[in-house]
Amino acid sequence: MLxxxxxxxxxxxxxxxxxxxxxxxxVGEATTYDKKLMLERKEPLSWLKSISAFxxxxxxxxxxxxSDDGECVGLENPEKDAENLSEIIKNSLDPVPQxxxxxxxxxxxxxxxxxxxxxxxxxxxxxxxxxRDAFIRIGNESVKAGSVxxxxxxxxxxxxxxxxxxxxHKRSTFSFERLRAEYFARTKLEFVESxxxxxxxxxxxGHLTNAG
Numbered sequence: 001m002l003x004x005x006x007x008x009x010x011x012x013x014x015x016x017x018x019x020x021x022x023x024x025x026x027v028g029e030a031t032t033y034d035k036k037l038m039l040e041r042k043e044p045l046s047w048l049k050s051i052s053a054f055x056x057x058x059x060x061x062x063x064x065x066x067s068d069d070g071e072c073v074g075l076e077n078p079e080k081d082a083e084n085l086s087e088i089i090k091n092s093l094d095p096v097p098q099x100x101x102x103x104x105x106x107x108x109x110x111x112x113x114x115x116x117x118x119x120x121x122x123x124x125x126x127x128x129x130x131x132r133d134a135f136i137r138i139g140n141e142s143v144k145a146g147s148v149x150x151x152x153x154x155x156x157x158x159x160x161x162x163x164x165x166x167x168x169h170k171r172s173t174f175s176f177e178r179l180r181a182e183y184f185a186r187t188k189l190e191f192v193e194s195x196x197x198x199x200x201x202x203x204x205x206g207h208l209t210n211a212g
């Protein structure tokens with residue numbers, strides 16, 4: 001259930017019979033899911049970085065109530081944990097990513113499953129103890145985004161990519177003879193000047209894009 005304003009009036013209860021995901025059958029951790037034994041409140045970075053990383057990459061699921069060896073131990077007070085989880089995400093992530101929160105029953109134990117959507121306004125930062133860090137998912141780990149990763153995330157959030165940015169080089173300083181010859185060989189058509197803009201090779205102002 002989507003958490004409108006992050007304060008849901010109730011949560012979904014998903015039983016194994018109606019669930020498409022057998023949580024306790026998941027082995028270890030992977031690119032699109034993480035397991036946590038409990039909701040850590042005093043040191044939430046241990047799980048907030050996974051929320052950030054999922055939002056900054058391809059999305060994923062964070063499962064609370066599962067031990068390191070994969071045993072479903074459940075949570076003592078899942079409803080209270082869910083309230084705290086929503087509050088911590090709201091106060092510690094900027095922007096707040098879209099996520100679904102549900103309860104799931106496994107072997108008589110109640111787990112919390114947080115499903116995080118891949119974000120559209122990247123980067124998603126974790127704000128804790130005066131630090132502002134974005135994380136990405138690499139393999140089964142959530143790692144701090146480096147400078148190159150941050151640039152990519154900023155462009156992605158602005159719905160732009162590196163190839164479309166101006167390179168600073170003027171179109172007039174390059175002949176593109178090999179491009180013209182290859183284009184003609186493949187299409188039997190001349191590569192005319194207007195094609196440079198159509199193919200994203202020239203940015204407004206006459207400068208080549210990085211792709212160009």
